[in-house]
Amino acid sequence: MTCKDFEAQLDAYIDNELPPAVVGEMTEHLDACAACARSHERQLALRRALTQHAPALQAPPGLRASIRQAIRAQIRPAATPRLPEWRWLAAAAVLVGVVAGTWRVATTRARAEALTDALLASHVRSLLGSHLLDVASSDQHTVKPWFNGKLDYSPSVYDLAGRGYPLLGGRLDYVANGAVAALVYGRRQHVISVFLWPAERGPTAGPATVTRQGYHMLHWIAPDYAYWVVSDLGSTELREFTQLLQRADSAAARPDGR
Amino acid sequence: MAPSELARFEALVLPHLDAAYTLARYLMDNDDDAHDVAQEALLRALKYFDGFRGDDARAWVLAIVRNACHTWQRTGRSHPVAVEFNEELHSGAVGDEHPEAALLRAADREAVRGAVAALPLEFREVIILREVQGLSYKEIGEIAEIPVGTVMSRLSRARRRLARALSSVARERS
Numbered sequence: 411m412t413c414k415d416f417e418a419q420l421d422a423y424i425d426n427e428l429p430p431a432v433v434g435e436m437t438e439h440l441d442a443c444a445a446c447a448r449s450h451e452r453q454l455a456l457r458r459a460l461t462q463h464a465p466a467l468q469a470p471p472g473l474r475a476s477i478r479q480a481i482r483a484q485i486r487p488a489a490t491p492r493l494p495e496w497r498w499l500a501a502a503a504v505l506v507g508v509v510a511g512t513w514r515v516a517t518t519r520a521r522a523e524a525l526t527d528a529l530l531a532s533h534v535r536s537l538l539g540s541h542l543l544d545v546a547s548s549d550q551h552t553v554k555p556w557f558n559g560k561l562d563y564s565p566s567v568y569d570l571a572g573r574g575y576p577l578l579g580g581r582l583d584y585v586a587n588g589a590v591a592a593l594v595y596g597r598r599q600h601v602i603s604v605f606l607w608p609a610e611r612g613p614t615a616g617p618a619t620v621t622r623q624g625y626h627m628l629h630w631i632a633p634d635y636a637y638w639v640v641s642d643l644g645s646t647e648l649r650e651f652t653q654l655l656q657r658a659d660s661a662a663a664r665p666d667g668r
Numbered sequence: 669m670a671p672s673e674l675a676r677f678e679a680l681v682l683p684h685l686d687a688a689y690t691l692a693r694y695l696m697d698n699d700d701d702a703h704d705v706a707q708e709a710l711l712r713a714l715k716y717f718d719g720f721r722g723d724d725a726r727a728w729v730l731a732i733v734r735n736a737c738h739t740w741q742r743t744g745r746s747h748p749v750a751v752e753f754n755e756e757l758h759s760g761a762v763g764d765e766h767p768e769a770a771l772l773r774a775a776d777r778e779a780v781r782g783a784v785a786a787l788p789l790e791f792r793e794v795i796i797l798r799e800v801q802g803l804s805y806k807e808i809g810e811i812a813e814i815p816v817g818t819v820m821s822r823l824s825r826a827r828r829r830l831a832r833a834l835s836s837v838a839r840e841r842s
Binding site for chain 2: 420421422425427448451452453454455456457458459460461462463464465466467468469470472473474476477480481484537542543546578579594596597598599600601642
């Protein structure tokens with residue numbers, strides 16, 4: 411190799427962009443030629459100066475916040491008509507009526523409702539862009555271990571992509587009874603939150619299906635876990651999804667794994 | 669956009685916000701322009717995310733940032749700022765054997781940033797993508813829309829300019 415060849419490929423050599431055979435020739439030349447060794451050292455010095463003084467930067471918090479806000483704005487329907495003020499008053503009056511009505515609901519039912527409220531709020535909040543995923547991965551073997559040390563139980567995570575419900579990831583969330591795992595699956599345009607916690611932790615009571623504000627919520631108790639599934643997906647498909655989960659759960663519970 | 673697409677955007681694109689800002693900051697002349705152009709680019713990314721089907725979200729978003737920076741610079745929306753050089757230079761050990769390497773070692777932060785900022789945009793972007801963000805020639809070529817051979821020659825010329833600028837600054841000071 412001539413010095414001219416060496417010089418021409420020096421950048422690519424240091425950038426690790428040369429084929430192995432050429433790397434060998436370059437290294438040989440470097441050992442043999444003092445002038446080229448000096449060029450090489452100059453290059454390294456320049457790169458060290460760049461690495462040291464031209465670092466990667468962090469986005470300012472304001473930038474991150476404005477992007478998140480833009481995401482939230484995408485989720486909120488743009489068509490929120492501004493009501494004239496008298497209509498606000500009317501709406502407030504209706505609200506007072508609703509609140510007064512709710513007041514009379516029996517306490518056990520109120521407790522179950524508080525739970526479904528909390529779960530629905532968690533699901534909706536996650537869609538508002540603030541906190542959809544703590545761990546984003548379609549790999550169950552990435553998502554499941556992520557919860558280690560964050561919860562006192564290890565939630566079951568399944569790969570249902572083959573059935574049309576890809577895993578998107580998971581997040582840690584708080585509902586009435588403490589920290590819980592929320593697993594997030596997708597179905598076309600829809601997001602499904604799966605909440606689960608050990609059944610003995612309670613509360614386990616609750617209606618099997620709830621529909622509120624266009625969201626469906628399904629609830630069941632597997633032998634070990636209380637499950638809640640929340641989504642805006644159609645109830646037929648959501649039911650199919652829960653059946654897949656239940657089947658995967660009972661398959662996992664069998665000792666032979668089948 | 670559907671919630672699942674937004675979730676995908678959050679999962680795939682938002683992790684590269686720092687990289688996006690870094691590129692914008694080095695390609696623009698000041699913090700405010702960098703903030704604005706990065707924001708504009710990310711919003712554009714959000715808008716067109718439906719059409720993104722590739723597997724390299726970082727390269728995709730960096731290409732959008734890079735194009736936004738070029739547009740800003742071309743349309744003169746940015747405010748040109750005089751490049752400042754720090755009067756002080758660290759007096760590193762200057763060996764006799766490799767004077768230029770020693771001069772480069774002595775380069776301080778202001779000198780390095782000044783020299784980078786003084787590079788023409790097409791040289792600056794390949795340097796930042798390579799040296800600061802550690803991308804491969806192939807990725808850089810995709811982002812800057814140039815063949816790999818051009819990436820290599822631009823990098824090489826950019827580094828020669830940087831080395832010259834830094835040694836001459838150091839020589840002036842010593």
